[in-house]
Amino acid sequence: MKTGVYAGSFDPITFGHLDILNRAEKLFDEVIILVAENKRKKELFSLEERKKMIEKVFEKKEKVKTEVLDGLLADYMKEKKHTFLIRGLRAISDFDYELQHFTINKQLNENIETVFFMTEPEYFYLNSSLVKEMAALGGNLKELVPEAIEKKLKEKLGK
Numbered sequence: 001m002k003t004g005v006y007a008g009s010f011d012p013i014t015f016g017h018l019d020i021l022n023r024a025e026k027l028f029d030e031v032i033i034l035v036a037e038n039k040r041k042k043e044l045f046s047l048e049e050r051k052k053m054i055e056k057v058f059e060k061k062e063k064v065k066t067e068v069l070d071g072l073l074a075d076y077m078k079e080k081k082h083t084f085l086i087r088g089l090r091a092i093s094d095f096d097y098e099l100q101h102f103t104i105n106k107q108l109n110e111n112i113e114t115v116f117f118m119t120e121p122e123y124f125y126l127n128s129s130l131v132k133e134m135a136a137l138g139g140n141l142k143e144l145v146p147e148a149i150e151k152k153l154k155e156k157l158g159k
């Protein structure tokens with residue numbers, strides 16, 4: 001059984017993440033969405049809220065599971081005996097950040113193999129921060145996130 005771990009902050013999950021997931025599903029028997037804290041980013045939803053929202057989006061997909069990361073990703077991968085880490089690449093600016101993570105993860109756990117998927121051009125500039133900004137301003141989110149996520153954003157922001 002080949003498992004891919006798609007780690008990220010997913011605050012909230014967007015159509016860009018979903019695109020990477022759809023493609024990763026073709027390569028792996030099981031994909032675990034691993035919701036992690038990102039100290040560089042200001043969080044809107046708690047880790048448990050994000051997990052529940054993702055579970056709702058994938059309720060009909062048996063291949064996709066959701067977990068919350070507690071501690072270091074490299075340790076989680078070792079402990080669970082997972083090898084493949086999934087990440088997505090958008091604009092050039094992602095590359096440097098992903099390379100830093102790739103390097104540190106390799107140093108901490110040499111068994112990790114990171115698999116990168118290039119985003120579809122239509123999602124090139126889509127990210128969770130943009131979604132939060134748009135939601136706060138009452139913008140239309142139809143093209144950015146699934147309906148269930150849009151609903152949660154509106155609830156959270158009182159829009």
Ligand code: ADP
Nearest residue numbers: 007008009010016017038087088089119123126
């Ligand atoms: P992190 O805070 O760990 O970067 P994110 O939730 O922002 O977590 O992203 C998780 C992964 O998904 C990253 O590899 C990121 O590059 C990728 N990703 C995010 N948005 C998109 C998108 N629109 N298209 C493709 N990949 C994306």
